[in-house]
Structure formats: C-alpha cells, structure tokens
Amino acid sequence: MPRQVDYDSRRRQIVAAAFALVSEQGLEGMTMRDVAARAGVSVGAVQRCFPSKEEMMVSVVEDMNERVSARIRGRIADSPDPDSATTMLQHTLAGIMPHDEPTLAESRAWLAFAAHAAVTPTLAAVQRKQYEGLAELITLLLRTAQASGDVRPDADTDGEADALIALADGLGMQILMGRRTPDSALAMLDRRLATLRAAQ
Amino acid sequence: MPRQVDYDSRRRQIVAAAFALVSEQGLEGMTMRDVAARAGVSVGAVQRCFPSKEEMMVSVVEDMNERVSARIRGRIADSPDPDSATTMLQHTLAGIMPHDEPTLAESRAWLAFAAHAAVTPTLAAVQRKQYEGLAELITLLLRTAQASGDVRPDADTDGEADALIALADGLGMQILMGRRTPDSALAMLDRRLATLRAAQ
DNA sequence: AGGGATTCGATACGCGCGTATCGATACGAA
C-alpha cells in the first residue's frame, strides 16, 4: 500500500463529493459510504481525513463560502468598472443568488445546511460567522458608495446591508422553488438597489 | 379495546407532536417512535392515522399554514383599522415573521420543511401552493391599496408581492440565526412598506 | 348469549447509518 498520499487533494475530492451529494439529495443523502464512493476512495480514507461527519460538514460549508467569495471577486474583476462601490455591491448581491445549475446546486446545499444549523450549534456558529463577513462587506460598500455620493446619505448602512442580504436570500429561495426566474429576481434586486441611489 | 376513537382529534394530537419535534430538533428528530411517544399514543395508532411518514409531513406542513393564516386573520381583526388594505398588508407580512417563541418554532420547522422540499417533489408541491396563496393575497392587498391611493400607482403589484415575501422570509432567517431582533426586522419591513406608499 | 369481524398496541424485521476494528501491505532503517 502507498505509504504516502496527497491529503490536501484527497480532502478536496471528498469535500467536492459531499457537496454534490448534499446539493442533489439534501443532507440525508450525504452518507459516509456514498461520499466515499463518489470521491472514489474507501470509507476508511474519508474517516482518516475527517474524524467525524460533523467536521466534514463544516469543511463543506467553509468550502462553499470560499467558492462564493471567489465567484464574487471574479465578477467584480471582470466588471467594466471594477472599482466602483456600487458595481461591487451589485455583483456581491447578485453573486449570492442562484442563476445557473452550479449556483442552484449551491443554494440547495446552503438551504440544507441552514436548516441543519438551526438545531446544531456548531454549524450555526460557522454559518453565522460567514454571514457576519458578508454583512460587513456590504456595509463597507454602502458606506463607500455613500461617501462618493452614489447612495443616499441618510441610509442606515448596517440595516440596509442586512435588508439587502435578506432580500437576496429570500429571492434565492423563490428561485429554488421555481416561483421566480433568476432574471426577474435579479431585476427586483436591482430595482431595490436603485432606490438606495436616488434621493428619496 | 375501544372499537371507536376520535380520529380527528388523534390526528391533531399527532400533528402537534410532530410539529413540536421538528421545531426542536429538525426533521431528523421527527421519528415515528418519538412522535407517538410525544402524542401519548402507540406507534400503531400513528400508522393507522398516517399510512406513511410522508403523508404525516404533508399534514404537518398544511397545519402550520393554517395556523399562520389564522394568526394573520386574528391580527387583522384586532387591528384598530381592520378594513384598511395597508393595515392588512402590514399584519400579513408581520404575521409570517417570527417574533416570539411559538412563531420562532414555526420558522424553524418551516425552514426544515423548505430544505426537505428542495429534494422531495411531493412536499415541494404543497409548499409551493401555499406560497402561491400568500402571493395572491398580498398582490390583492397591494392592488386594493393602490386603488384607494395608499400605494404608488406605478408599483408592479405582482413583483412587489414576491419581493415583500422574499424580504420577510430572509429577515425571518436572520432572526432565526440570531443576527437580528424581531423588532429591528419588523422596523425594516415597515420601512420597506413605507417606500411603497409615498410617491417616489 | 355468543360468534365473527374489526381495531387495538406491542413487537419483529430488514436495512442503512456512523463509527470502530484489524489484518494486509509497503516502506525505511539496521
């Protein structure tokens, strides 16, 4: 037997397999056996990388968060006006909403983990920290846009950040349920952002 | 053995027990044994009322929806100006957001079922129909308020209804995660409603 | 009054779960 394997890449493989299963079948579809099979490794290998299932779930959630962050960074970099705070704001919020199959899968998995976090303090702490980071970013973008006159000076940036996140989350759920198309949801988000720009 | 029992009240007992378990421990805490024990009946009794677990889940979701509807009706009736469409609108949206322990329990359970519905077509259809009804009600209220001049005439009532539902859902999740207090979330909702009233 | 149909709840069953165990295997040091 090989005395040495690349643990990091194996962990990534396993996390990817676990994420795929959760996005397709929910958390109850993420069994150790199925994760191992999907990743093409033995159950023992999974156990060695993740001592318990809960640690694996934490890694999956963190990986999802990193992927969303990376996508947002990419969108901002590709934007014609990457330095504008309002541009970054729009791309950040649009980036957390599902609009194609990969991002739909992300949203399904996110929903599954959110439900689990509601009764599992460990996961709740992880997810909460990620929301905290997102809220801080959006607050910062709002303040920056405010300073350059692109957002109404009387807006409560902290509150508006949470309201925008809530709207994006809620719209994402409507998309998941098939009650709204990604395009129309995005249009609603943009309309909401527009009301922050113009003086009331 | 009693040849006849009150099936309706037993069904209600079981549904109440199942709901309590879901709200406390998530869907995975809703096992047939625990539901039976909590309802004070035997497992066989549960099986006779609900041939399968899935039918039980559907009943729980429908019961939750009825309870929310009843609460909204109560709020509207108790309001000082019950006939005003804007009053009904505010109470309807506020009524689906959690603000005390019973409604927090409702939101936790709702989240659990939403996650399950994402991978279970049967439940998805039930939940979707309920959202449809809610969206229609809110659209109607918006149109009525529009007709009496309480809401901007240029508002897209269908779109705004979904946006308001999305905001209320998202804010409810923030409350569940402990990132917002019910009061501050309600204030955000009211602020959003206010922007629909004034001419832009 | 008594027998047959019916409904009760306890228990059995098969399965899949997360985790623990362990012999087989491949390498580095002597």
Added chain:
DNA sequence: TTCGTATCGATACGCGCGTATCGAATCCCT
C-alpha cells in the same frame, strides 16, 4: 535482506429507523 512500523481499505458492530405483522381485546348483530 529483513524486520518493525506506519498506513492502507475491507469489514464488523451496535443502533435506530420506517414499516409489517399479529395475538389480544372489543363491539355489533343474530
């Protein structure tokens, strides 16, 4: 070359799940 050791994956284990089964208990009808 050979032995000790570290690491591999297959398999065992205990448990709790949803569901099926079944003898006991009850009531209606003749």
